[in-house]
Amino acid sequence: MDTGAGTAQQPERRLRADARRNAARVLAGAREVFGESGSDASLEEIARRAGVGIGTLYRHFPNRDVLVEAVFRETLDAATSRGEQLLTSDDPAAALATWLREQMRQSSACRGLAAEAMIMMLDEQGCGSSTACDALHAIGAKLLERAQQSGTVRADTEIDDLLRLVNAIGLATEDAPDRAGQSDRLFDLMMQGLRS
């Protein structure tokens, strides 16, 4: 989890023990509250839940986006490992499809938090400063490349587009009456379009 430095993974001086503890608490509270109310949940509620003053929350996470990104980083890491695992599959097209579908499922979890966070990161200049996001992209690109080399997936596609689309589907079907069914149909449509 690395709560050693609050926001980013810079030079990183060592934090005091209480600071480390509080950052972890805020992160846990944020995970809880975001999960309940989406990424526009009250930061004061998060601080309350974490048993921490609002000032402390702001010191560690100077704005909402930083906090969302921090909460989201674990998810990113998990997706990256999952991608690495799928890279060894002997059906590259299926591996890509599986990975993307999992991304979509994930993105509509947490009341759209994951999708929002992902799209936010995609909007910044290539994931901005987030190495976790870069890693995810790299794995995705590899999965896509393998699928393309196997000849079953269109060559003129970029992972950035696919991730964005997959997250868009997750987001747009977030509150749909038949969410699972609809997102699956849309996903299939996308995969259909992806075939070469």
Next chain:
Amino acid sequence: MDTGAGTAQQPERRLRADARRNAARVLAGAREVFGESGSDASLEEIARRAGVGIGTLYRHFPNRDVLVEAVFRETLDAATSRGEQLLTSDDPAAALATWLREQMRQSSACRGLAAEAMIMMLDEQGCGSSTACDALHAIGAKLLERAQQSGTVRADTEIDDLLRLVNAIGLATEDAPDRAGQSDRLFDLMMQGLRS
């Protein structure tokens, strides 16, 4: 524009002249402010811009969604007429594609307001009470049906899915570095998947 009844198009008793005037002002203000700040703009700012008390705004539009929907109704109507026009095209697949692409373009306008509004409506039970939205759906369904009958578009698709996806693309590429290019690529991918 029909500001005769503020929220919906029910039995509609006649409003007093000042009430009608104020509703129109609020609507105009809302269009302005939503356009600048997206659909989570301040309602008080809208009231200020309209030169109207906040209480007046709330009487005519009891909550934010109603106001967004009212602002959005014109757009909906325009899209519906455009669809009717395209129904006479002799290339049904191209007509569908054109119409959907225009929907997408529209949906990323107004800082995502249109897409949010559309998705909101799709989430309610079949457009809820909005006849404008129902009309849009009906036209879209006809366009799709014609394209399907021409044999160039998959038969197992519903207009609801397509509208949702198209709006999702608009929404997800809203702040993208290369918005137009990216949304076009994603749209093409979708259309590719739509071919039978």
Next chain:
DNA sequence: TACTGTACCGGAGGGTCCCTCCGTTTCGTC
């Protein structure tokens, strides 16, 4: 035109949230 009932106006007010600032507390080190 003056009158009157009422539909409508508008803003004060209580609640929530955002974010900053700074006096106080706690940690780590000597």
Next chain:
DNA sequence: GACGAAACGGAGGGACCCTCCGGTACAGTA
């Protein structure tokens, strides 16, 4: 234990949401 620095936490100013109700002005009637 003492001390400097790091971190805490909550008060406070500003913005927003939405409701409520005293006041205003419209639209019929005489």
